[in-house]
Amino acid sequence: MTADVAGPVRSAAVRAWRGVRWYLREWSGEARWDDYLAHCAAHGHQPVSRREFERRRADERERNPVSRCC
Amino acid sequence: MSTTVSRPDTDGGPPGGTGRRRPTLKSTLVWTAVAVVGAVAWTVLALSRGESVSALWMLFAALCSYAIAYRFYARFIAYRALRVDDRRATPAERLHNGIDFDVTDRRVLFGHHFAAIAGAGPLVGPVLAAQMGYLPGTIWIVVGVIFAGAVQDMVVLFFSMRRNGKSLGQMVREEIGIVGGVAALIAVFAIMILILAVLALIVVNALAESPWGVFSIALTIPIALFMGVYLRVLRPGRVLEATAIGVVLLLLAIVGGGWIDNTGLADALTLSKEWLVLALVVYGFVASVLPVWLLLTPRDYLSTFMKIGVIALLAVSLLIARPVLQADAITDFAREGTGPVFAGSLFPFVFITIACGALSGFHALISSGTTPKMVAKESQVRLIGYGGMLMESFVAISALIAAVVIDQGLYYAMNAPAGVTGGTPETAAAYVSGLGFPTSAADLAAASAAVQEPSLISRTGGAPTLAVGISEIFSNAFGGNLQAFWYHFAIMFEALFILTAVDAGTRVGRFMLQDTIGNVWKKFGDLSWRPGNIIASAIVVGLWGGMLYIGVTDPLGGVNQLFPLFGIANQLLAAIALTLCTVLLVKHGKLKYAWITAVPLAWDLVVTMTASWQKVFSDNPAIGYFAQRNRYATALDNGEVLAPAQDVGQMQQVVTNSTINGVLQAFFALLVVVVFVNALVVIARAVRARGPLPTTEEPAVPSRIVEPSGLFATAEEKQAIAEHERLVGAGAGARGQGTFTEEGPAR
Numbered sequence: 001m002t003a004d005v006a007g008p009v010r011s012a013a014v015r016a017w018r019g020v021r022w023y024l025r026e027w028s029g030e031a032r033w034d035d036y037l038a039h040c041a042a043h044g045h046q047p048v049s050r051r052e053f054e055r056r057r058a059d060e061r062e063r064n065p066v067s068r069c070c
Numbered sequence: 071m072s073t074t075v076s077r078p079d080t081d082g083g084p085p086g087g088t089g090r091r092r093p094t095l096k097s098t099l100v101w102t103a104v105a106v107v108g109a110v111a112w113t114v115l116a117l118s119r120g121e122s123v124s125a126l127w128m129l130f131a132a133l134c135s136y137a138i139a140y141r142f143y144a145r146f147i148a149y150r151a152l153r154v155d156d157r158r159a160t161p162a163e164r165l166h167n168g169i170d171f172d173v174t175d176r177r178v179l180f181g182h183h184f185a186a187i188a189g190a191g192p193l194v195g196p197v198l199a200a201q202m203g204y205l206p207g208t209i210w211i212v213v214g215v216i217f218a219g220a221v222q223d224m225v226v227l228f229f230s231m232r233r234n235g236k237s238l239g240q241m242v243r244e245e246i247g248i249v250g251g252v253a254a255l256i257a258v259f260a261i262m263i264l265i266l267a268v269l270a271l272i273v274v275n276a277l278a279e280s281p282w283g284v285f286s287i288a289l290t291i292p293i294a295l296f297m298g299v300y301l302r303v304l305r306p307g308r309v310l311e312a313t314a315i316g317v318v319l320l321l322l323a324i325v326g327g328g329w330i331d332n333t334g335l336a337d338a339l340t341l342s343k344e345w346l347v348l349a350l351v352v353y354g355f356v357a358s359v360l361p362v363w364l365l366l367t368p369r370d371y372l373s374t375f376m377k378i379g380v381i382a383l384l385a386v387s388l389l390i391a392r393p394v395l396q397a398d399a400i401t402d403f404a405r406e407g408t409g410p411v412f413a414g415s416l417f418p419f420v421f422i423t424i425a426c427g428a429l430s431g432f433h434a435l436i437s438s439g440t441t442p443k444m445v446a447k448e449s450q451v452r453l454i455g456y457g458g459m460l461m462e463s464f465v466a467i468s469a470l471i472a473a474v475v476i477d478q479g480l481y482y483a484m485n486a487p488a489g490v491t492g493g494t495p496e497t498a499a500a501y502v503s504g505l506g507f508p509t510s511a512a513d514l515a516a517a518s519a520a521v522q523e524p525s526l527i528s529r530t531g532g533a534p535t536l537a538v539g540i541s542e543i544f545s546n547a548f549g550g551n552l553q554a555f556w557y558h559f560a561i562m563f564e565a566l567f568i569l570t571a572v573d574a575g576t577r578v579g580r581f582m583l584q585d586t587i588g589n590v591w592k593k594f595g596d597l598s599w600r601p602g603n604i605i606a607s608a609i610v611v612g613l614w615g616g617m618l619y620i621g622v623t624d625p626l627g628g629v630n631q632l633f634p635l636f637g638i639a640n641q642l643l644a645a646i647a648l649t650l651c652t653v654l655l656v657k658h659g660k661l662k663y664a665w666i667t668a669v670p671l672a673w674d675l676v677v678t679m680t681a682s683w684q685k686v687f688s689d690n691p692a693i694g695y696f697a698q699r700n701r702y703a704t705a706l707d708n709g710e711v712l713a714p715a716q717d718v719g720q721m722q723q724v725v726t727n728s729t730i731n732g733v734l735q736a737f738f739a740l741l742v743v744v745v746f747v748n749a750l751v752v753i754a755r756a757v758r759a760r761g762p763l764p765t766t767e768e769p770a771v772p773s774r775i776v777e778p779s780g781l782f783a784t785a786e787e788k789q790a791i792a793e794h795e796r797l798v799g800a801g802a803g804a805r806g807q808g809t810f811t812e813e814g815p816a817r
Contacts, residue, residue, distance in 0.1 A: 066574060
């Protein structure tokens with residue numbers, strides 16, 4: 001494979017990988033921590049620890065059960 | 071921040087405008103080609119008799135039909151009838167709190183919604199309905215989803231979204247009336263209990279006498295506990311890491327099951343159905359009272375990843391293996407109604423055996439409640455509601471294919487109740503050959519040896535059959551001598567998400583019960599009151615556990631007896647949902663579009679009421695629960711024992727079970743009639759009013775965010791988003807921002 005073909009192929013692969021990673025992080029809720037940090041930075045808040053943050057999200061889930069269908 | 075930008079009419083149709091564009095030549099050619107391929111595929115399926123037909127025709131017929139329906143019909147409903155309006159803010163935007171109201175990327179929400187609606191239903195129903203042949207099931211799955219199932223999901227999602235994500239029960243109470251509302255609430259709760267019992271029954275039937283299966287499934291509990299602790303204590307929030315570890319452990323558990331098969335542990339793990347019922351009931355209770363982070367949440371991650379992975383793998387391997395259909399297009403059982411898997415003729419029983427995948431009332435509970443609070447743009451209900459259901463329908467088609475490409479002698483030996491197969495390869499081979507599907511005891515024994523199960527005779531419930539089909543397709547596609555591994559892989563995947571549905575369902579049922587009783591006894595409604603949690607959990611588990619026990623010990627075969635009840639109940643829930651949709655269309659002054667939900671409603675009522683009528687009043691003991699009861703009660707009075715019952719105790723059991731099933735059946739149908747009659751009154755009032763009636767729809771508020779409507783953003787949409795970002799500056803969109811207080815996520 002010559003370099004001028006490998007370039008676009010590689011960049012397409014990188015883009016696909018980034019897309020999958022973005023999707024999985026959004027879907028699983030991992031990205032919520034990044035959003036929170038960005039929010040705190042934008043508003044000059046002191047963020048809580050990740051442990052504390054995830055604990056609160058888990059408590060929320062405790063109160064709002066999700067249904068799973070048949 | 072306060073700039074309001076309305077999205078241009080990129081989809082051509084209204085909101086607001088009439089700017090329909092002429093289709094381009096390219097789009098005309100593409101859609102003509104899709105239509106032609108679909109038509110050819112349907113023709114091949116419909117006309118071939120006795121030739122060898124590739125299963126891929128089923129796949130193509132379905133996919134082409136879905137594409138056309140999504141492109142044209144779903145769009146018509148969204149833009150013409152519902153008039154989705156992207157200039158209007160959704161509850162996710164208006165009430166954004168970063169918790170339940172949260173603007174979510176449409177592709178991510180599609181994933182969440184699909185994971186919530188798709189479970190074991192679309193895998194099991196089609197397998198059982200395969201006894202009618204491949205054609206009736208295929209037609210109903212495809213036509214049903216296009217005109218009923220996907221329509222229901224999308225319209226309920228839309229109306230709930232316009233009402234801040236109100237639940238189905240709440241909407242029925244407020245829009246139809248208190249009588250209908252109470253009936254709907256009872257129906258939802260009762261149907262949920264029944265669904266949990268039938269799902270658990272499928273797991274029991276898949277795991278009984280299977281040490282390999284029991285070993286792997288049992289290990290999912292410590293694996294989930296480990297993931298829970300990992301996410302809570304060791305590395306908080308690293309979901310993908312924890313899930314990857316969990317999936318690897320899960321695969322090891324399946325491989326490990328093969329090893330223990332030849333050790334002393336195998337005997338200890340060969341559990342009877344009764345013991346499995348006890349284990350499931352204890353598990354369900356514990357899961358319902360434990361904190362969700364410990365067991366439920368990690369389990370849910372595992373099961374969702376497995377679900378999506380296996381479905382994708384199945385689609386790919388079907389293309390590689392290209393199996394040939396073994397079943398007839400339409401079997402004699404379809405005409406005569408004498409099939410061993412479930413009794414009754416094609417109409418109405420094919421349409422209730424396949425509920426999930428074609429029309430599933432349970433989805434209305436998910437389309438109202440969780441999902442509508444997360445939709446970013448109104449037009450996205452087409453992708454999420456209609457598209458999500460098309461995807462589930464595709465799963466159902468894949469499951470049907472897996473059941474009709476295996477040897478049909480084996481299919482009937484696995485799916486006929488033990489009462490008629492006799493339970494051994496010799497008796498089963500004789501019985502099945504007598505049905506007209508020649509097979510031999512050696513063939514049946516070889517089939518169970520290939521998947522390393524002690525026996526495959528009368529492994530009813532659909533899950534083992536599907537696992538055999540999947541293991542054959544995967545082995546053909548990927549080679550290697552791995553059929554036993556793939557079989558247990560498939561069993562594990564089904565059991566995993568059935569158990570997730572069972573523990574999530576138990577919890578939801580418990581919340582419903584606490585909420586309802588909380589109206590009269592305030593303390594009981596307090597979700598943090600421990601005794602309340604324990605009592606409510608025990609009641610819910612006791613109810614489905616009781617039904618499960620009845621099914622497991624039924625001498626006539628639990629699946630054979632309970633599955634029709636389950637299918638009818640699910641479709642009756644759909645009748646309630648479609649009734650609500652029709653009422654709302656009329657109340658909003660859209661009488662001329664009311665047929666969109668009224669036609670599937672009429673069909674659904676005809677099917678479910680005919681089926682209910684037959685199950686209650688038929689004088690054929692194979693179909694009517696009370697005729698069955700009378701037959702066994704009379705024999706009991708005369709001191710006779712009727713096969714397949716073996717003693718007086720079993721005779722009494724049949725009498726009791728038939729009575730319970732018959733009463734439940736009549737009760738469900740009655741509840742739906744109540745809702746429907748109440749709705750007719752409201753519709754009559756609305757029609758007489760000759761104009762829109764007041765509803766609980768929230769007033770329009772202009773939207774400030776711009777998002778694409780379909781899966782892929784069009785060029786115009788990308789331009790509109792860029793324009794919007796230029797106007798309001800970076801970070802103005804609500805997505806991903808969350809509302810946070812200084813202490814963390816807002817409450």
